[in-house]
Amino acid sequence: MRPILNITLLVGLFLCFCMARPASAQGATVVRRAAFDIGSANIKCIIADVDISTGLIVNPVATLSEKVDFAEDLARSYDDNLSKEVMTQGIKTLDKLKAVAVERNALEYSAVGGRIFQEAQNGRAYFVRIRQETGIPSRVISEQQAAMLSYHAVRQAIGDRDHDLLVWDIGGNSMQMTIRKPDGGLLFYIDPMASIAFKNVVIHNIQRKDFNTTVSPNPVSADEAEQALAYIQAHAAMTVPLYIANRVSRPGLTVAGIGGVHYYSVPEMLDERKVTYTREEVAHALKKWIGKPDKDFDSEFAESRLTNLIMVLGYMDALGIKEVLSLKINQADGLFAAREFW
Numbered sequence: 001m002r003p004i005l006n007i008t009l010l011v012g013l014f015l016c017f018c019m020a021r022p023a024s025a026q027g028a029t030v031v032r033r034a035a036f037d038i039g040s041a042n043i044k045c046i047i048a049d050v051d052i053s054t055g056l057i058v059n060p061v062a063t064l065s066e067k068v069d070f071a072e073d074l075a076r077s078y079d080d081n082l083s084k085e086v087m088t089q090g091i092k093t094l095d096k097l098k099a100v101a102v103e104r105n106a107l108e109y110s111a112v113g114g115r116i117f118q119e120a121q122n123g124r125a126y127f128v129r130i131r132q133e134t135g136i137p138s139r140v141i142s143e144q145q146a147a148m149l150s151y152h153a154v155r156q157a158i159g160d161r162d163h164d165l166l167v168w169d170i171g172g173n174s175m176q177m178t179i180r181k182p183d184g185g186l187l188f189y190i191d192p193m194a195s196i197a198f199k200n201v202v203i204h205n206i207q208r209k210d211f212n213t214t215v216s217p218n219p220v221s222a223d224e225a226e227q228a229l230a231y232i233q234a235h236a237a238m239t240v241p242l243y244i245a246n247r248v249s250r251p252g253l254t255v256a257g258i259g260g261v262h263y264y265s266v267p268e269m270l271d272e273r274k275v276t277y278t279r280e281e282v283a284h285a286l287k288k289w290i291g292k293p294d295k296d297f298d299s300e301f302a303e304s305r306l307t308n309l310i311m312v313l314g315y316m317d318a319l320g321i322k323e324v325l326s327l328k329i330n331q332a333d334g335l336f337a338a339r340e341f342w
Contacts, residue, residue, distance in 0.1 A: 029051055029052055029053050030049050030050065030051055030052070030058055031049070031050055031052050031107055031108055032047065032048070032049050032050075032061065032104070032105055032106045032107055032108075033047070033048060033049075033050050033106060033107070033108045033109070033110070033336060033342070034046070034047045034097075034098065034101035034104075034106040034108070034109045034110075035048075035109075035110055035111070035332040035333070035335035035336055036094065036097065036109070036110070036111035036112070036136060036138075036332060037111075037112060037113075037330045037331040037332035037335075038070075038090065038094075038111055038112065038113035038117070038130075038138070039070075039113070039114070039116075039171055039172065039260075039330070039331075040069075040070050040071035040114075040115070040116040040171050040172035040173035040174065040194075040196065041067065041068070041069050041070070041071055041072070041171065041172030041173075041195070041196070041260065041301070042065050042066065042067055042068065042172075042260060043065070043066050043068050043090065043093050043094060043097065044063070044064065044065045044330050044332050045062075045063070045064040045065075045097040045098075045100070045101065045332065046060070046062070046063050046064075046330075046332040046333060046336075047060075047061040047062045047063075047064075047100070047101050047104050047106055048060045048061055048336060049061065050336045052342075054337075055336055055337030055338070055339065056156065056336075056337070057156075057333075057336055061104055062100065062104060063328070064097050064100060066093045066096070066097065067300055067301075068086065068089050068090045068093050069086070069172070070082060070086055070090070070116050070117075070120075070172075070173075071116055071172035071173040071194075071195075071196040072172070072196055072215075073085075073086040074116060074119065074120055074173075075196060075197075075200060075211065075212075076212055077120075079121065080119070080120060080121045081120060081121045081122045082120045082122055082123065082126060087122075087126055087129070090126075090130075091129070091130065091133055091134065094111070094130065094134045094136060095133075095134055098134060098135075098136060108342055109135075109136045109137060110136070110137050110138075110335055110341045110342055111130065111136045111137065111138040111139075112138070112139055112140070112141045112145075112146070112149075112331055112332075112335060112341070113127060113138070113139075113140050113141070114140070114141055114142075114143060114146040114174065114331070115143050115146075115173055115174040115192070116172075116173045116174075117140045118140060118142075119173075123140060124140055127139060127140050137341075139341075141331075143174060143176065143188070143190045144188055144190070146174075146176065146331055147167075147169065147176040147178045147186075147188045147190065148178070148186060148188075148334070149331045149333075149334025149335060149337075149338060150167055150169050150176065150178065150258055150329065150330065150331055150333075150334050151165075151167045151178040151186060151334075152334050152337055153258075153329050153330075153331075153333035153334035153336075153337070154167045154256045154258060154327060154329055156333075156337065157327060157329055157333070158254070158256070158325075158327075163254060164180075164247075164252050164253045164254065165179070165180070165253070165254050165256060166178070166179045166244065166247070166248065166253055166254070166255045166256070167179075167256050167258060168255055168256065168257050168258070168262065168315075168324065169257075169258045169259045169262075170194055170195060170257070170259045170260075170261035170262060170308075170311070170312070171194055171195065171259045171260060171261070172194060172195045172196045172260070173192065173194050173195075173196055173197065174190065174191070174192060174194050175189075175190070175191045175192075175193055175194045176188065176189065176190050176191075177189035177240065177244055179243070179244055179247060181243070187241060187243060187244065189239070189240055189241055189244055191239055193232075193235060193239075193311075194261075195260070195261055195265070195304050195307075195308055195311070196304065198228075198232065198307050198308075198310075198311045199211075199216075199217060199303060199304045199307045201228075201231065202217045202220065202224070202228045202307050202310075203216075203217045205231065206224050206227050206228055206231070207224060215303055216294050216302065216303030217303070217306070217307060218292065218293055218294050218297070218302065218303060218306060219290075219291045219292055219293050220290060220291070220306050220307070221290070221291060222290050222291070225286065225290050225306075225310060228307065228310045228314075229310050229313060229314050229317075231314075232310060232311050232314030232315065232318075233314045233315075233317055233318045234318075235314075236314055236315045236318035236319060237318045240315075240318070240319060244319070245319055245320075248319045248320055248321055249319075249320050254325055255321050255323065255324050255325065256324075256325045256327050256329075257324040257325065257326050257327065258327050258328075258329045258330065259330065260301075261308050261311075261312065262312075262324060262326050262327075263326050263327065263328045263329075264301075265301065265304070265305055265308040265309075266282060266285075266308060266309060266312055266326070267326055268299065268305070269285045269288075269289055269305060269306075269308075269309055270282075270285050271285075274326075275325065275326065276323050276324060276325050276326065277323070277324055277326060278322060278323050278324075279313070279316045279317070279321065279322050279323070282309055282312055282313045282316065283313055285309055286306070286309045286310060286313060289305070289306050289309065290306070292306070312324075
């Protein structure tokens with residue numbers, strides 16, 4: 001009977017060991033990571049199991065996002081410093097998101113922030129504070145680095161490394177377009193004309209109001225929308241590199257829209273959410289929402305919903321973009337594949 005008893009005990013111990021291991025057991029080359037994109041209007045966190053030898057996500061666990069409007073705060077600053085209030089809100093939000101990552105058994109953490117923290121006088125010092133108070137390794141990256149991370153994240157997501165691709169990223173404080181050149185290198189279009197900046201242009205240049213005291217341009221009249229559209233069309237025509245404009249005009253190119261404007265703002269203003277949206281759908285939505293007050297948009301970003309439609313339509317018209325593939329991807333996705341950030 002003793003051999004049978006020993007076998008039973010061994011089996012029992014083995015089962016106990018298996019049950020005691022977390023459901024997210026991680027192999028020798030797979031680690032659960034939490035990547036944070038500290039953006040100009042939101043802090044995003046992606047938790048995923050990552051093959052550290054390739055940087056590829058093998059199991060997405062969770063995607064989280066919280067509004068922290070650094071761009072709006074900086075736009076209202078008299079000394080080009082982020083306010084104590086918004087910085088404290090950012091720290092609290094990061095602590096909240098990290099707590100979720102810890103609950104999900106994340107072992108490694110990394111955070112990046114871009115243009116907004118380069119512009120703020122206290123932006124880099126703020127990231128030192130983030131590292132000290134949250135324990136999350138954090139750094140401010142260049143806009144080229146940010147665009148490169150986003151481009152490779154999209155390339156990984158669509159799974160076709162030979163396909164011609166333009167990644168169009170619009171956030172609260174920066175717009176980026178990234179495309180591969182014939183020599184294999186990447187060409188970047190980086191411009192501060194983004195969601196918050198264009199909203200403030202409409203308030204200041206077209207409505208003749210002070211954006212320091214006027215948060216929202218809504219309701220926007222039909223005449224104001226027409227002026228705003230002409231403004232952004234001219235801006236796009238003058239600033240986007242000729243190579244990108246010429247490449248968009250030829251067939252075979254996928255335009256992938258990422259960032260809050262492409263994934264949330266524009267699709268939420270359309271009649272239905274689809275994988276792609278067209279130039280005609282954006283124009284139709286613009287006519288539908290002209291003249292609406294903030295409350296009709298039913299969004300915490302109501303003040304920029306209509307101006308985002310105008311901005312996107314203006315660029316589509318100026319460059320001849322007929323369709324945009326809308327993807328829920330940000331710099332946090334690209335972080336996983338960048339070994340130097342871990």
